[in-house]
Amino acid sequence: MHPSVEKTLDDFRLRHTGCREEVLNAFLESGYALAHHDIEERLKDNFDRVTIYRTLKTFVDKGILHKVLDDEGGLKYGLCRETCGHQEHHHDHVHFKCEECGQTNCLENVLIPRVDLPDGYQRKETNLLIQGVCPQCQ
Numbered sequence: 618m619h620p621s622v623e624k625t626l627d628d629f630r631l632r633h634t635g636c637r638e639e640v641l642n643a644f645l646e647s648g649y650a651l652a653h654h655d656i657e658e659r660l661k662d663n664f665d666r667v668t669i670y671r672t673l674k675t676f677v678d679k680g681i682l683h684k685v686l687d688d689e690g691g692l693k694y695g696l697c698r699e700t701c702g703h704q705e706h707h708h709d710h711v712h713f714k715c716e717e718c719g720q721t722n723c724l725e726n727v728l729i730p731r732v733d734l735p736d737g738y739q740r741k742e743t744n745l746l747i748q749g750v751c752p753q754c755q
């Protein structure tokens with residue numbers, strides 16, 4: 618188990634459950650964004666889909682994970698940095714998907730350029746996915 622699992626759950630005042638510990642561990646150990654089936658593959662115990670789904674929702678609500686829109690309408694999740702909290706996510710970074718290995722990474726230091734919307738359009742979130750080849754696959 619990754620050393621930060623227990624501390625992270627404590628910091629976010631979350632009760633320790635087997636599913637929460639294992640899901641968080643999967644993210645801390647992978648280092649890149651994971652889709653639902655990637656997460657399931659990494660869990661040692663068998664949790665049902667609903668339990669995993671609820672765990673992911675809790676983590677997104679708390680500011681531990683954020684949604685990463687993948688190509689072809691898929692959804693992945695990425696770890697948040699310290700700046701996120703309950704109901705609040707503070708990041709507008711670019712996501713990069715490698716066509717070779719299929720990994721999607723948070724490029725934490727690459728910010729999405731400001732986009733001005735016409736009057737009457739209210740922005741809630743912005744997603745930018747760049748597809749190409751990552752440094753490991755070149």
Ligand SMILES: [Zn+2]
Nearest residue numbers: 683697701706
């Ligand atoms: Zn976040």
Ligand SMILES: [Zn+2]
Nearest residue numbers: 715718751754
């Ligand atoms: Zn790659």
Ligand SMILES: [Zn+2]
Nearest residue numbers: 685695712723
């Ligand atoms: Zn991200």
